[in-house]
Every structure is written in structure tokens, then in C-alpha cells.
Amino acid sequence: MNRTPTTRRSFLALALATPVAAGALTSCGSSGPGGGAEGASMWILTGQPGEGIRTDAVEAFNEANPDSTIALSAFQNDAYKSKIRTAIGAGQAPTVLPSWGGGGLRDYVRNGKVEDLTGFFTENAALKDKLFASAFAAATVDGKIYAIPCEAVTPIVLYYNKVLFEQVGAQPPTTWDELMALVPVFNDAGIAPFSLGGQSRWTNMMWLEYLYDRIGGAQLFQSIYDGQPDAWSQPTSLDALTKVQELVRAGGFVEGFASIAADSNADQALLYTGRAAMMLHGAWTYGSMKEAGGDFVTGGNLGYTTFPLVTGGAGDPTATVGNPSGYYAVSATASEEAKATAKRFFTESLVGDATTKAWIASGSVPIVIGADEQFGASEDAEWLQFVYDLASGAATFQQSWDQALAPAAADALLENIEKLFNLTMTPQQFADAMNATTTAS
Known part of the structure; x- marks a missing residue:
């Protein structure tokens, strides 16, 4: 039975389901969590169905790219917030990190902690055009894009x-x-x-x-x-x-x-x-x-x-x-090789067809334009279409204030x-x- 996540609004832009125990930090290589010669790294939040969908996307990418894989680590929401502050302060942030967009992302930007992705989206206009335009506002600081909108809209x-x-x-x-x-x-x-x-x-x-x-x-x-x-x-x-x-x-x-x-x-x-x-x-x-x-x-x-x-x-x-989407940013301190791997992951797996189908199967509405063509098989099709139309047709999608500020x-x-x-x-x-x-x- 397809269902939406069952818990309250989390601090990410989608609601995570009941959290499980914090995942142990997987090996990121001797270069540390920021990535480097041994590859890129990515941190995600625990809680199903989101954790499983994120893990599957990374594993599919790694299988298709054995020479440029991503080491994955999973954390509960509160544990992540503590760990990421420490890691960023020490210059050891993961290559790919969950961001809430809005005010938190703006702080990262003004302290030079995350990569400017404006050029990346210019080069990958087709990727940008497949995502709800309203989701980019919370990823934009001073006219530049610093995170990729992804996952589900609520x-x-x-x-x-x-x-x-x-x-x-x-x-x-x-x-x-x-x-x-x-x-x-x-x-x-x-x-x-x-x-x-x-x-x-x-x-x-x-x-x-x-x-x-x-x-x-x-x-x-x-x-x-x-x-x-x-x-x-x-x-x-x-x-x-x-x-x-x-x-x-x-x-x-x-x-x-x-x-x-x-x-x-x-x-x-x-x-x-x-x-x-x-x-x-x-x-x-x-x-x-x-x-x-x-x-x-x-x-x-x-x-x-x-x-x-x-x-x-x-x-x-x-x-x-509400919550326009989930967001992932790229650490400014990661190696160029790790950054390239992260961007390849964005284009190939993060909002790919398999991931889009997985979010729909979970009862969520992905922020991908045209995803509603796949709602017909769901018993919640009417609800999913309502949410899709509301989000995709929004003149503006104001991010929740406690995330935006x-x-x-x-x-x-x-x-x-x-x-x-x-x-x-x-x-x-x-x-x-x-x-x-x-x-x-």
C-alpha cells in the first residue's frame, strides 16, 4: 500500500518517517569525510522510506561508476546537525551534504563552505528544467544557486x-x-x-x-x-x-x-x-x-x-x-575529483527515473516535472495530483520560516x-x- 511518510515535518524539506538508530559512519578513505584521492562522500538522514531511496540511488550510481564511487554515511536528524557543524568547522565536510536551504544555506555561502552550482546548472539546463522552478528559491543566495532541489515536495x-x-x-x-x-x-x-x-x-x-x-x-x-x-x-x-x-x-x-x-x-x-x-x-x-x-x-x-x-x-x-523540496549542497573544500563525482551523481541518479518512481511508490510527490504521468497506478492518485498541481503551479513556494530564517x-x-x-x-x-x-x- 502506498503511503506518504507518517511523521511530523522534519527539518529537511520533506518529512522523514520514524527514525531508526543513527547509521555508523562508513569508511570514507584516508583523506577524511571531505573526499579526496579515494573518492567522494555523502551524508544522508535516516528514516524510511527516504533513507532507502537515497541509499538505492547512491548504490546504483556506484555500480554504474566503479571508478568514481561515493562513500555513504547515514545519521539521525539531530545527530547530523551536530556532526555537520563540527565537520564543516574542521574542513572535513562530506562532498555532498543535506541542506535545509534558506537561512542555513546562506550562512554556509557567506562563510565560503559550499560550492557555487550556478555554472553547473547552466551547463546542465535540461536537469534544471525538469525540476519545479519554485523549488530553486530556497537554494539561491544573492542570485546564485548553491544546492540542488531534489526528493519530495510537501x-x-x-x-x-x-x-x-x-x-x-x-x-x-x-x-x-x-x-x-x-x-x-x-x-x-x-x-x-x-x-x-x-x-x-x-x-x-x-x-x-x-x-x-x-x-x-x-x-x-x-x-x-x-x-x-x-x-x-x-x-x-x-x-x-x-x-x-x-x-x-x-x-x-x-x-x-x-x-x-x-x-x-x-x-x-x-x-x-x-x-x-x-x-x-x-x-x-x-x-x-x-x-x-x-x-x-x-x-x-x-x-x-x-x-x-x-x-x-x-x-x-x-x-x-511549506517545504519546496529536499536540498543537497557540495562542499567547497572537497577535491575537484570528488566535486566532479558529486555533480555526475546529481545528473545521473539523484533525480533519475528510478528515484522518481521510488518516491511515487512511497506515496510522495517528487519535484520532477511530468512525474504525475506515473500517478495512475497509485490508490492515492487524486491526492498526489492535487499536491503536484499545487506545487508545480505555484507562483511562489515560500519555504517554512524556521528554515528560511x-x-x-x-x-x-x-x-x-x-x-x-x-x-x-x-x-x-x-x-x-x-x-x-x-x-x-
Whole structure:
């Protein structure tokens, strides 16, 4: 049975399934993990199905290229984050390394740690053209490309319980005003309008990501990402912050949302057990709801749609937010021979036909244009097509903020979002606190 990964959003651009024990570091040759005379090296993250797909891609490449192989090492997410910082600082990074794009990649670039791949994509235009154009924004720093988008795409989706909507005689909202109008309708019926795992904080962030985009357009967050002074306190920013607090005050979220953890999938359970009508969440939750929700998904009771428009907003209605793809960068300190091997791997195996088919078989949507032609054999074809159309047709695909921003700013963001949703911080106080992080950076 094809299924999407079943865990919460990971720090990579795709959701990894339940992690296994950290893989032991495989032999990388006497030249160290950065590669060298004995070949290139690559680090990946553990967790199925992603780990198996990545391993198969490297093994297929090595079999086809016995004179220029890649030594593979696998690590759990948190172990990887610690190890990669140490390795990069010591000049011993692997040739190919997972990157989150956005703020973390920008730090690598400005410290000269990763290879500029702009020329590589110019020379391999066919490779670039086969990948979703929207995925390249998070791989681009100061107009140059420093990582290859790959693997799967997971946008944020508005899910709804069809049975509950039929019960109250309502339709899914297409505008923010319609969304707000549904709040008392469901509350009067004893149903929470929205499920939310607010204890996890990053779930709250998804609401702001969409509201900022729908109200201020892509340029609003871009001004924040670029470090524009007082960007967080622009009128469109304050409008978005005000709207989300209006939703909280109106009783839009399930009672006690601040104590519900997304890590345990408790927020998803509220949707498929009929206690909440809607949920804004990542595409990765489809698989876990299918697995744990009885016949909620297979019986056709799960609905999904795009985030509503905000009347008068500057945002493009096709824009989406979430995780545009996975990313791999090339270490700037690797030998020229190792770099050449890495780039050959990118062109031959990383987003090759076998890998594309493997991601589809796992229930995920690869970022390869035309991959939807292979969805027909899947029992999840309708869902996969929805995600594919949403991602491939997006005018912009805003990367999750806690990945897009520099680490210190991302930490402050999550702390302040919690206060914003708990109504212990006003929109202006939130903006002031976040402007301070921009100034500090």
C-alpha cells in the first residue's frame, strides 16, 4: 500500500518517517569525510522510506561508476546537525551534504563552505528544467544557486472533514471572510472549527506564513528575509498578525490548543475523529491520517483544498508555503575529483527515473516535472495530483520560516508566535520583537 511518510515535518524539506538508530559512519578513505584521492562522500538522514531511496540511488550510481564511487554515511536528524557543524568547522565536510536551504544555506555561502552550482546548472539546463522552478528559491543566495532541489515536495494544505461540513450544510472556505463566518457555525454545532497542535509552535507558524503571503504577497516575507529594517512592522504584516488573533479570540481553534502536541499526531486525530472540522497542516500528514484514521481517508471523508484568499490582499492565489523540496549542497573544500563525482551523481541518479518512481511508490510527490504521468497506478492518485498541481503551479513556494530564517531569528520567531497565539503579546509587540532579531543579525 502506498503511503506518504507518517511523521511530523522534519527539518529537511520533506518529512522523514520514524527514525531508526543513527547509521555508523562508513569508511570514507584516508583523506577524511571531505573526499579526496579515494573518492567522494555523502551524508544522508535516516528514516524510511527516504533513507532507502537515497541509499538505492547512491548504490546504483556506484555500480554504474566503479571508478568514481561515493562513500555513504547515514545519521539521525539531530545527530547530523551536530556532526555537520563540527565537520564543516574542521574542513572535513562530506562532498555532498543535506541542506535545509534558506537561512542555513546562506550562512554556509557567506562563510565560503559550499560550492557555487550556478555554472553547473547552466551547463546542465535540461536537469534544471525538469525540476519545479519554485523549488530553486530556497537554494539561491544573492542570485546564485548553491544546492540542488531534489526528493519530495510537501506544501501546507487546508484539510477538512467532509462529514462535518455536510452535517452543518457548509462548503470549504475560499476567502478569509468565509473562513471566519464558519467559526460560529461549527462552534454552535459543538464542533471545533480548527484543530491545532499549538504546543509544537511551528504548527502556529503555518497560519502566519499563509496570511503574510495572501495579504502582503511574496515581497512581504522577502523584505524580512533580506533584513529590511522594521520589515515585521509593515502595515501588511500587522494586518496578518491581527487577523490570526481575531481567529483565536473568535474561538477558531480547538479548546486547549496550546497544550496539544503535533509530534503525537493528536491534532490529526481531532480531525479524523470528528471533533474538529478543519486543520491547516503539511502534506506529510495525509499518510499518517490514512494509517491511523480507520476509513477516514480510504472512505472518502477527507477533503483538502488551498488556503483561502484575503480580499484586497496582494498575494497570488496560486502561491503556496511549506517545504519546496529536499536540498543537497557540495562542499567547497572537497577535491575537484570528488566535486566532479558529486555533480555526475546529481545528473545521473539523484533525480533519475528510478528515484522518481521510488518516491511515487512511497506515496510522495517528487519535484520532477511530468512525474504525475506515473500517478495512475497509485490508490492515492487524486491526492498526489492535487499536491503536484499545487506545487508545480505555484507562483511562489515560500519555504517554512524556521528554515528560511537564520537559526537565532527562527528560535525567536517560534517563541514569539507562541505568545501571539496565546494572546499574551500584541501584534505590535510581536513585530517589535522580531524587528530586533533582524537588527541583531
